[in-house]
Structure formats: structure tokens, C-alpha cells
Amino acid sequence: MAASSKLMHKVFQDASQFLKVGCRLQAQNVICRHASHFTYFKDEPLKEFGDTSKTNMFQAINSAMDIALDTDSSAVVFGEDVAFGGVFRCSMGLQEKHGKDRVFNSPLCEQGIVAFGIGLSVAGSTAISEIQFADYIFPAFDQIVNEAAKFRYRSGNLSNCGSLTIRAPCSAVGHGGLYHSQSPEAYFAHTPGLKIVIPRGPYKAKGLLLSCIRDKDPCLFFEPKILYRTAEEEVPVNDYTLPLGKADIVKAGSDITLVGWGTQVHVLLEVAKLAEEQFNVSCEVIDIVSILPWDKNTVCESVKKTGRVMIAHEAPLTNGFGAEIAATIQEECFLYLESPVKRVTGFDTPFPLIFEPFYIPSKWRCLQAVKETVHY
Amino acid sequence: MHSKLILRNLRAVGTAVRCFQSSCASSSAQLNLETQNDSRNSSAPVFPVDFTSKLQVTTERDVPKIPIYQVLGSDGRLIDSDQRIDVDEETTVKMYEAMMRQNILDGILYQAQRQGRISFYMTSFGEEGVAVGSASALESTDLVYGQYREAGVLMWRGFTLSDFINQCYSNDEDLGRGRQMPIHYGSRKLNFITLSSPLATQVPQAVGSAYAFKLAKNGRCVIAYFGEGAASEGDTHAAFNFAATLQCPVILFCRNNGYAISTPSREQYRGDAIAGRAVGYGLAAVRVDGNDIFAVRNATKYARDYCMSNNIGVVIEAMTYRVGHHSTSDDSSAYRSKEEVEDWDKSYNPITRLRLFMEHSNWWNEEKEKLLAKQIKADVLKAVAEAEKKLKPEISELFTDVYYEMPDHLMEQSAYLADHLKKYGEHYPLDNYKK
Numbered sequence: 001m002a003a004s005s006k007l008m009h010k011v012f013q014d015a016s017q018f019l020k021v022g023c024r025l026q027a028q029n030v031i032c033r034h035a036s037h038f039t040y041f042k043d044e045p046l047k048e049f050g051d052t053s054k055t056n057m058f059q060a061i062n063s064a065m066d067i068a069l070d071t072d073s074s075a076v077v078f079g080e081d082v083a084f085g086g087v088f089r090c091s092m093g094l095q096e097k098h099g100k101d102r103v104f105n106s107p108l109c110e111q112g113i114v115a116f117g118i119g120l121s122v123a124g125s126t127a128i129s130e131i132q133f134a135d136y137i138f139p140a141f142d143q144i145v146n147e148a149a150k151f152r153y154r155s156g157n158l159s160n161c162g163s164l165t166i167r168a169p170c171s172a173v174g175h176g177g178l179y180h181s182q183s184p185e186a187y188f189a190h191t192p193g194l195k196i197v198i199p200r201g202p203y204k205a206k207g208l209l210l211s212c213i214r215d216k217d218p219c220l221f222f223e224p225k226i227l228y229r230t231a232e233e234e235v236p237v238n239d240y241t242l243p244l245g246k247a248d249i250v251k252a253g254s255d256i257t258l259v260g261w262g263t264q265v266h267v268l269l270e271v272a273k274l275a276e277e278q279f280n281v282s283c284e285v286i287d288i289v290s291i292l293p294w295d296k297n298t299v300c301e302s303v304k305k306t307g308r309v310m311i312a313h314e315a316p317l318t319n320g321f322g323a324e325i326a327a328t329i330q331e332e333c334f335l336y337l338e339s340p341v342k343r344v345t346g347f348d349t350p351f352p353l354i355f356e357p358f359y360i361p362s363k364w365r366c367l368q369a370v371k372e373t374v375h376y
Numbered sequence: 377m378h379s380k381l382i383l384r385n386l387r388a389v390g391t392a393v394r395c396f397q398s399s400c401a402s403s404s405a406q407l408n409l410e411t412q413n414d415s416r417n418s419s420a421p422v423f424p425v426d427f428t429s430k431l432q433v434t435t436e437r438d439v440p441k442i443p444i445y446q447v448l449g450s451d452g453r454l455i456d457s458d459q460r461i462d463v464d465e466e467t468t469v470k471m472y473e474a475m476m477r478q479n480i481l482d483g484i485l486y487q488a489q490r491q492g493r494i495s496f497y498m499t500s501f502g503e504e505g506v507a508v509g510s511a512s513a514l515e516s517t518d519l520v521y522g523q524y525r526e527a528g529v530l531m532w533r534g535f536t537l538s539d540f541i542n543q544c545y546s547n548d549e550d551l552g553r554g555r556q557m558p559i560h561y562g563s564r565k566l567n568f569i570t571l572s573s574p575l576a577t578q579v580p581q582a583v584g585s586a587y588a589f590k591l592a593k594n595g596r597c598v599i600a601y602f603g604e605g606a607a608s609e610g611d612t613h614a615a616f617n618f619a620a621t622l623q624c625p626v627i628l629f630c631r632n633n634g635y636a637i638s639t640p641s642r643e644q645y646r647g648d649a650i651a652g653r654a655v656g657y658g659l660a661a662v663r664v665d666g667n668d669i670f671a672v673r674n675a676t677k678y679a680r681d682y683c684m685s686n687n688i689g690v691v692i693e694a695m696t697y698r699v700g701h702h703s704t705s706d707d708s709s710a711y712r713s714k715e716e717v718e719d720w721d722k723s724y725n726p727i728t729r730l731r732l733f734m735e736h737s738n739w740w741n742e743e744k745e746k747l748l749a750k751q752i753k754a755d756v757l758k759a760v761a762e763a764e765k766k767l768k769p770e771i772s773e774l775f776t777d778v779y780y781e782m783p784d785h786l787m788e789q790s791a792y793l794a795d796h797l798k799k800y801g802e803h804y805p806l807d808n809y810k811k
Contacts, residue, residue: 117584296785
């Protein structure tokens with residue numbers, strides 16, 4: 001099901017409201033031309049989680065934070081512009097409900113936001129902090145990598161900042177250019193002590209975010225911003241959590257394993273459909289969900305079964321997280337592989353504005369890679 | 377009326393600019409804002425100052441410098457004989473003993489590093505009064521974030537000589553499990569957050585902890601120590617601004633000792649040092665003679681009361697001098713004269729100054745001094761001898777505490793190392809580690 005143009009218009013309005021560049025008409029042209037680089041595939045929530053309602057991803061994230069604030073009196077939500085509801089509406093209504101002391105704006109300073117969250121967590125609060133775009137997380141890199149990730153280890157477990165969660169919108173949005181499109185997960189995947197999670201839609205986002213908030217390690221939660229409004233499905237209204245460090249086989253198959261995360265999972269699901277239709281190839285699609293620690297077993301079991309694998313991500317190729325997965329697969333599945341491990345990713349360039357359709361690992365680039373891998 | 381109109385026009389322009397950037401608001405929205413009758417109903421920015429028709433530039437010279445608060449003169453007598461000191465003989469002697477223990481411990485561990493017995497060390501010479509004086513003014517439940525030259529705070533709170541020495545020797549009794557370089561102390565029991573090397577990272581963290589304590593209404597305060605060099609880091613800016621805007625009861629305590637390694641403070645900043653920055657952030661500030669332990673204590677006590685009752689950060693800047701080298705990896709004679717160091721140590725030493733005061737008060741004499749120094753030296757040497765004999769932690773502790781629970785990949789790597797050591801163990805210093 002392709003996102004309707006009406007829906008996409010809404011996405012445009014919402015996103016461009018906060019982009020500091022570009023003229024409206026130009027941006028509109030861009031987005032109309034290539035916004036639907038993917039088709040959203042809905043998730044089915046587990047029955048045991050109870051009643052559901054139709055929810056998009058920003059609402060699901062809002063619901064997770066609302067539940068976290070309800071169930072944990074020490075929890076606070078903060079960041080740039082979160083008080084009025086957030087530039088992507090994720091914290092809408094939370095300040096009215098939970099008070100100005102618990103849902104509040106911070107000064108515009110990412111290193112301060114993360115450090116403040118670490119301090120809250122060290123003192124026993126649950127800190128849910130927001131970095132407005134993942135592209136702007138780098139000023140906080142020192143606090144995340146040198147401080148948050150190492151807090152428990154370096155103190156011999158005397159203190160920790162395990163109740164810290166950092167949320168950040170990430171990845172392509174159609175017209176985000178260099179600084180509203182990045183997928184920085186690989187920078188952080190090289191840092192022991194962190195957990196990194198990327199949901200593929202509303203149902204996963206709510207359960208995984210609640211898990212991150214309650215997890216005893218500092219978590220980075222990257223939210224593919226293009227899904228905030230385009231992704232809509234039935235989501236349990238109650239409190240539920242989904243496991244961290246666990247990959248999902250979102251579609252079973254026998255000829256090739258396709259591995260991705262975030263928006264790219266939907267691209268891969270469509271590729272699987274096209275491959276089936278066009279050259280009768282059965283693809284197994286895996287969403288690895290957690291970048292760190294990642295679920296090596298699920299991926300390697302699948303590759304041992306299919307003998308072929310393609311990994312796809314939006315971030316650049318060189319040292320992208322696909323490299324880690326590929327290296328592990330060749331080590332664990334060497335005797336099972338019938339073709340080289342294939343990677344389809346963004347190019348080793350900054351994320352471009354007008355060339356976005358040619359930059360992203362589109363379904364056509366992925367489809368070509370599947371074809372070449374199967375016919376190797 | 378005229379300035380009010382300008383204000384309104386400026387606000388309208390400001391709104392228009394923001395709307396242009398976000399391409400969100402229609403022109404009617406601007407009109408609505410413009411016709412709002414009272415700015416107090418709006419969260420739009422207002423200028424809280426008067427306009428002037430005279431073009432004027434404000435320079436550093438137009439703002440008075442913050443004076444240095446003193447209680448004790450360098451002769452060990454009260455500057456102002458009417459001044460009252462809230463410490464009795466017992467507390468004063470306790471403060472003196474803590475400074476002396478720090479000083480003698482520093483002397484011995486510095487030598488231990490020179491002899492290659494420990495890998496690294498940093499002394500607190502000349503700054504013992506800053507740490508002990510401020511620590512004595514805090515409640516024991518107040519949370520401390522330090523930089524690395526505040527071991528006197530732990531000394532005051534009861535960290536034992538063995539606690540210090542075991543950390544420096546990275547043995548199995550190091551509370552930090554031998555993972556960090558020497559002098560990176562921490563104690564959960566004493567509410568002292570484990571130190572880390574990256575400068576100034578602790579300052580905005582302390583602000584976050586203070587916010588948590590404010591919400592928990594637990595009556596606890598937070599103090600963050602940092603040097604004047606660290607104050608140049610972006611994290612210190614973050615801390616000052618967050619402490620003010622989010623109204624956090626935190627003491628931001630700067631040790632201004634004149635040098636950041638080789639960089640003299642005149643190459644570190646040009647304004648009224650660190651305390652002079654506070655008002656720009658809307659924080660309160662005190663500048664104090666860091667070699668005067670009573671002044672440090674009084675200022676910290678006042679700052680604690682002030683920040684707790686007003687829910688606002690307070691900056692304390694203690695002016696002092698780094699008598700020792702920056703660290704054991706530094707020879708400070710490469711960038712400053714021996715005479716300069718000797719002058720400072722002789723004229724402004726915080727230990728000497730307090731000792732003179734105690735002697736004037738008939739609380740101290742040569743005999744007590746000799747006895748104390750001898751006892752501390754013996755205690756330190758005994759603890760060093762014990763620490764040297766102790767094994768290092770188990771090798772498997774390389775892998776624990778990375779996460780709350782050990783993930784599969786770390787279990788695999790731990791098992792791999794254990795297997796490797798079975799096969800190649802003779803090439804590693806296995807005997808030094810606990811089994």
C-alpha cells in the first residue's frame with residue numbers, strides 16, 4: 001500500500017516546518033517526486049498485549065513516554081522543544097498531563113542534554129532525553145561514548161547511568177539534505193556499553209521504547225522520521241515491552257536472506273515480493289531491530305539455511321554496520337555460503353539533497369543485488 | 377509609550393523571521409500576535425531592559441571585578457578581628473589532619489611513581505585547603521562530582537589511606553576494579569562519583585543530578601569541582617546555562633590554580649576569570665581565597681544554603697596555585713620558574729596558614745606537628761606495603777560491568793580469552809592476578 005499523496009503532504013508539512021533550509025515550493029516538488037521510496041508493511045501485534053487502536057509512529061512513541069511517566073514517578077522527558085509537543089509531535093500533551101517539572105525544554109545544547117540525562121540517571125531518575133535530529137547528536141558524542149557508555153565499567157559498578165534513554169529521529173525523509181537525513185548508528189555501534197535500537201514501525205516503536213526506558217543500560221533509540229506519520233497500524237493501547245537484542249524474521253524464505261533495519265525493512269519486504277514475482281526467488285527478510293548488541297544467531301541461522309545474504313542500510317558503505325554483519329557471517333557461515341555477502345547501502349558521500357533518489361539503497365538497487373547474488 | 381511601540385514592532389519582526397524559517401505561520405497569525413494586548417500573556421521574547429539613543433559599547437572595564445573573600449591572612453591571623461569562625465578546636469584540628477594526610481600521601485605516592493611502582497600520579501600540593509575546606513561545609517549525603525585534584529574531599533569524608541593506595545595500585549581491593557588509571561577514585565558509600573579523565577564532562581552531569589534531587593525533595597545538594605582550564609570546555613558552558621534555566625541546586629566549584637598543564641590562565645580566558653561569567657548566565661557567584669581554608673568553608677556553606685533555598689546554581693571560584701607538577705608525566709620547570717613556585721608555596725600555603733592560626737590559638741605546637749607527621753608517614757608506608765603485596769583482580773573482570781548483564785558476544789570473548797590463556801598463559805603475567 002503506497003502512502004497516499006494526502007498523507008505525504010502532511011509529512012512534508014510536518015517535517016519542513018522544522019527544516020531550516022529550502023523554499024517551500026522546491027521542497028514540495030522534491031518530496032512529491034520521490035517520497036515513497038518504500039511501501040509500509042504493517043505489523044500484527046501479539047494478542048496477549050490486549051486491545052489495540054490505529055496508531056501512527058509518533059503517537060506510539062508518545063504513548064510509550066506517557067506510560068513511562070505514569071508508571072515511574074522519577075521519569076522525566078526533556079530536550080529541545082519537547083514542552084509544546086516536540087517538532088515531530090512525539091511529546092504532545094505530556095507536559096499538560098505530567099507537569100512542567102517532568103516534561104520540559106532544555107537550552108539548545110546537545111552535549112548539555114545528554115550530560116544532564118546522565119546526571120539524572122546517576123541520581124536515580126529515569127531520563128528520557130531527545131536529540132532533535134540524529135544529525136545533531138555529534139556534539140554529545142563525547143558524553144555518550146566517553147561517559148554514558150563507560151559509567152558502570154569504569155566505576156566498578158559503584159554507579160551507572162542505566163536509566164538513560166536518548167531518542168533521536170534519524171534517516172532519510174525525502175528532502176532532508178545533509179543534516180536531516182543521517183543514520184549514525186555505526187558510529188555508536190563501535191562503543192561497548194551502549195544499546196542501540198531502531199524500530200520499523202509503531203507497534204515495534206512503543207514496545208521497544210518502553211524496553212529501552214526500563215533497561216538497566218544507557219540506550220540510543222533512533223526513530224526513522226519518515227515513519228512518524230506514514231506508518232500506521234494497530235498498536236496495543238496498554239503497557240507492553242518487546243525484547244532488546246532480538247532480531248525479527250519478518251518474512252520467511254528459503255533462497256536468500258535480506259537483512260536491514262528501520263525504514264529499509266519495508267524496502268526489503270517489497271524487494272522480496274518483486275523477486276518472487278519477477279524471478280521466483282524466495283527471500284527471508286530479517287529486521288535486526290537492535291544494532292548493539294545484535295542478534296548474530298538469528299541472522300547466521302537464516303544464512304546457513306539460505307546460503308546467500310544481502311545486507312542493506314541507508315548509511316554509507318565504508319564501516320557501516322553492514323560491514324560488521326558481513327564479517328561475522330563469513331566467519332560463522334563460511335561453509336554454507338554460495339555467493340559473496342552482498343551489501344547495498346548509501347554511497348560514501350554526505351547525504352545529498354536533490355540526488356536523494358540516487359543515493360538511497362532503493363528497492364531497484366536491492367533487487368538488482370538479489371538477482372546478482374542468486375545468479376552468482 | 378514610544379519604546380513600547382518599538383518593542384511591539386520588534387517582536388512582530390522577530391516572529392516574522394521565525395515564521396519564514398519554519399514556513400509554518402500565515403500572515404494572519406503574525407497579525408494576531410501583533411494585536412495581542414499584553415506581552416505577559418505571550419511567551420514571545422521581550423527585552424527586559426531600557427532602550428537608549430546613545431550608542432555605547434560595554435567593555436570588561438565597565439563591570440566591577442569580583443573581589444576575593446578572605447578570612448585568614450597569610451600570617452594565620454583573622455583579617456578582620458570581628459570576624460567569627462564557626463569551627464571549634466576539634467574540627468579545626470580534623471581539617472588540618474586531613475590536609476596533612478593528603479600532603480604526605482601525595483609525597484609518598486609521587487615518589488612511588490618515580491620509582492615505577494605505580495603508573496601515574498597527580499598531587500594536590502597547594503590545593504589541600506580548597507578540597508578539605510569545601511568538603512567540611514557540605515553534608516555527607518551531598519553528591520560530589522570531581523575532576524581529579526580534589527582527593528581531599530574523599531580524605532575528609534573518610535576514604536581510608538588503603539582505599540586511595542589500592543586504587544593507585546589497581547589491586548583486588550580497588551573499588552573501581554583496577555580498570556582506571558591511578559587517582560580516578562570513587563565511592564558509593566561516601567557519595568563521591570567515580571572520576572573520569574575527559575575534562576568538564578562531570579559539570580553538566582552534576583546539574584542533572586541536582587535536578588533529580590530537587591524533584592525527589594530529598595534535601596541533598598550536588599557539587600561539581602573543575603579547574604579553570606576545564607572551564608573553557610563547552611560542557612562547562614552547558615552546565616552553567618542548564619543550572620540557571622532549569623533551576624538546579626548545584627554548587628559549581630572552580631579551582632583556579634593559574635595553570636592548565638603548561639597553559640597559564642592569561643591564555644585560558646580574558647574576562648573576570650570564571651566567577652565573572654556566572655552573572656552572564658543568571659547564576660550567583662563567590663570568589664574566594666583558596667589557600668584560606670576558613671574562607672573556602674564559609675563560602676561553600678553559604679553557597680549550599682543559597683542554592684538549596686533558591687533552587688539555583690552557585691559558582692564558587694577558589695583562587696589558588698598549583699604548587700606541584702601537573703602530573704607525574706609533566707615537568708613544570710619547562711614553563712614556569714622554580715622561584716615562582718617556591719614563592720607561592722612559602723607565602724600562600726594553606727597548610728602553613730592554618731597551622732599558624734592553630735598555633736596562635738594555642739591548639740597546636742611543634743611537638744604535635746612532629747607526632748602527626750610521623751604517624752601519617754608510618755600509616756601511609758604500611759598501607760603501601762600491603763597494597764603492593766595484593767593480587768590484581770581476576771582477569772575475567774575485564775568483561776564484567778560493561779553492561780548490567782553480560783551479553784552473548786562478551787561471554788564468547790571472555791571464553792575465548794580464557795581458552796587462549798590455557799594455551800599461551802606462560803606469555804602473560806598470570807601470577808599477578810587473582811584466580
